[in-house]
Amino acid sequence: MNCADCGRENEQGATTCKDCGKPLPVAESPDAAGSYGGWDQVAETRQIYEAELMKLRLQSSGIDAQVVDQTFEQAPMPEVANINVVRVLVPNDRAEEARRILAQPVDLPADGESDGNGDNQ
Numbered sequence: 001m002n003c004a005d006c007g008r009e010n011e012q013g014a015t016t017c018k019d020c021g022k023p024l025p026v027a028e029s030p031d032a033a034g035s036y037g038g039w040d041q042v043a044e045t046r047q048i049y050e051a052e053l054m055k056l057r058l059q060s061s062g063i064d065a066q067v068v069d070q071t072f073e074q075a076p077m078p079e080v081a082n083i084n085v086v087r088v089l090v091p092n093d094r095a096e097e098a099r100r101i102l103a104q105p106v107d108l109p110a111d112g113e114s115d116g117n118g119d120n121q
């Protein structure tokens, strides 16, 4: 697999480029794109709280979602702010359902409806 950044050829299974240290794409085959061993990515965000909210929405619908924070693996990189990505994964067979749920607008509580979040009015 060639590094997308510097073009250096790397061994199969390598996660970072041996030349420039940039992360390499995990997928080895077209079939594996967007798939993580039985899990499908249904959302991608830069905010961990957004991912956690989506996970909660999915779990409340009975879908076993998980959040993968890739910023941890890439933390030593100085330009981490540009590449941090948080992914929301669900089992393959629930991916379609999960995407439909996430496509729906979030029903946020109206002003003053929240129960005890420190708003002292």
Ligand SMILES: [Zn+2]
Residues within 6 Å of the ligand: 003, 004, 005, 006, 007, 008, 017, 018, 019, 020, 021, 022
């Ligand atoms: Zn490279």
